[in-house]
Amino acid sequence: MTDQHSQAELVRQSLKARYRKERRFRAYGIIAIAIALAALVTLFADIIGKGYTGFQKTTVTLNVDLDGEIMYLDDATDKRQLKMADFVEPLVLALMKEIPDATEADRDAIKDLINPYASVTLREALEANPGWLGTTRTMTFLTHTDVDVYVKHAGDEGYSIKLNDQQKAWVDELESRGIVDTSFNDVFFSGGDSRDPSKAGILGAVVGSLLTMFVTLALSFPIGVAAAIYLEEFAPQNKFTDFIEVNINNLAAVPSIIFGLLGLAVFINLFGMPRSVPVVGGLVLTLMTLPTIIISSRAAIKSVPPSIREAAEGMGASKMQVVLHHVLPLAMPGMLTGSIIGMAQALGETAPLLLIGMVAFIVDVPNGFFDSATVLPVQVFLWAGSPELAFIERASAAIMVLLAFLISMNALAIWLRKRLERRW
Amino acid sequence: MNTLKKAFATFALAGSVAGVSAPAMARDTISIVGSSTVYPFATVVAERFGTKTDFRTPKLESTGSGGGMKLFCQGIGTQHPDITNASRRMKASEFDLCQKNGVADITEFRIGSDGIVIASSKEAENLELTLEQLFLALGAKVPVNGEWVVNPNKNWSDVDASLPNKPIRVMGPPPTSGTRDSFNELALAAGCDALPEAKGLNEDQHKTICESVREDGAFIEAGENDNLIVQKLIGDTGMYGVFGYSFLEENVDRLQAATLNGMTPTAEAIASDDYPVARSLFFYVKKAHVGVIPGMQDFVSEFTSNAAMGRNGYLKDVGLIVPPRDQLMNLMDKAETMPNLTKEELM
Known part of the structure; x- marks a missing residue:
């Protein structure tokens, strides 16, 4: 009895300390969020403060x-x-x-x-x-x-x-x-790059980004989804598929500049494709986003409940019918979200493009996939390094445009998920 | 469901089409690579050329002098660049590489000069240095009583009593930059050579000792962005910065430049090589591409024209130190005849 009593006493005594600990733990979390928010606010204030005059x-x-x-x-x-x-x-x-x-x-x-x-x-x-x-x-x-x-x-x-x-x-x-x-400043939205800050515009870079992104999406989405479906639904579980799986996960963590080196060696030096063109940029970014898309697509397929598959099989559907008629439509929102996030990542990438010649001064707005082009983040990079001070505000303004693109892509991802997602 | 399937099929189709069609296309845009120092000048010429003529505006990549040479010498054909810029002369080894890959005929153009300055905020105390003092302040190892030891100088006044009694703090470009190469070679090595102790060094020692910058925090590597150095100097009057003359000219009302061996970096002093840390800028033309890529000859003429590089040329407005008239006339002749560069010239 006395033993139990003293234990309750002990608990009561330590209670205050435990509550204090919990409050401190919560405070840490709040501080962490505050730091992150402060960093974000500083970044935005700096960019907007410098760039609105652009x-x-x-x-x-x-x-x-x-x-x-x-x-x-x-x-x-x-x-x-x-x-x-x-x-x-x-x-x-x-x-x-x-x-x-x-x-x-x-x-x-x-x-x-x-x-x-x-x-x-x-x-x-x-x-x-x-x-x-x-x-x-x-x-x-x-x-x-x-x-x-x-x-x-x-x-x-x-x-x-x-x-x-x-x-x-x-x-x-x-x-x-x-x-x-x-x-x-309509010139800023209707012109290509220029060495005269007043005449410099981002249209060339925006068009270049769109062309590159189109190639990336057109290649990485079908390949990524097909790979994910095969690995998830058809592939046998053995050492070889384990090996592939480990490698895909590793590829997702490879620094992006490595993909640029690969693109230079394979697409330009081996296949003789021209430098600085959106097709090569798109191919390199495809390699970079593929692992992201495969991983998120596999997660989306995994999250489809087995009961759906079993029900379809019970009704006599073939494996392919199960996948195409039931699993894929249900997994699509997750796949699209993953792809859009992969695209957003690719949109902000400069390092791999450096090696394939897309970090270049290009005045003419590109009018095809095989025309010399640059992309938005590269344009920011080039302007930020120019000696003319008036380019600083243009660079900040271009960052705002880039952020607007990224935010709207992420918003699209959220909207698609909300719109198409099914819950069980 | 069906629409989804259709969309999927369209994506797959578009993907395969984009994947296979990779022809070695004819190029109608001049492709230029090379030095980041020449880049701001070459881009202005390219843009003017694009607006003035019916040719497309040339495409320029800033790859650094060495990177540009490598690309340029990779071979003949539209996937290789037509012109490379350099903030130093082509090396004999690079010329050999070109020859090996079939890039036999090259024409060299020396287009003007650039100076490297040591600048500070107008509010800071301006330095009056000799190259020798500069080396003693920034070299990794300096001679003390005949022995080469790790640089012990903390303040400028430790180097020479006439200099300010302030800690040595200098921001400059990283080792990947051509500006840093030139700074090491033209400023530090020259200052080192002026010391009596340097006489006893053999060639290897000379390179490692005389062209090394101290790494104890007195010299701060600031990345390739010279604008950052400028911003930093304006905020911090104890700091000095190393960068190209064009950045000094762009900020002339806020920055001042240190004198080196008694010379103030002015356009005239750099053009005449009186300012000790001055270098020449070059571009190299692949002759096999002239007549194949449209507009090559015209572009070279534009670059070497009086409108660009003359006394009142537009390149002067962006900070190029233009060549004197007689050299410009030579360049113009060269643009017409395009003489071949020989290995003997580079030795």
């Missing part, structure tokens, strides 16, 4: 006098004449008109406010509308990147302003009159 462009709106004599052009449909025509002069004259106190000596300083590619815009406009020659048009052009940086980041420690004081005064004045203005 979605703005600075433009200058000018009344351009398209005088044929100034441009050495009397027929805007003549290719030869277009080649030798001067499209910079009308822009400089138009801008000089907006700055009344400017003299001929300020010409170069004024020219430096206009984007070097503005003359290309003017030429293309004239090529498209030859009738404009001889008229005066109100047109909007990009400013020079130095002006862009000044308008957006004057007084910001992280940027250096390369305009001189007079140019600053002009820009301030033009801005107050609305001639220099910031607006939504």
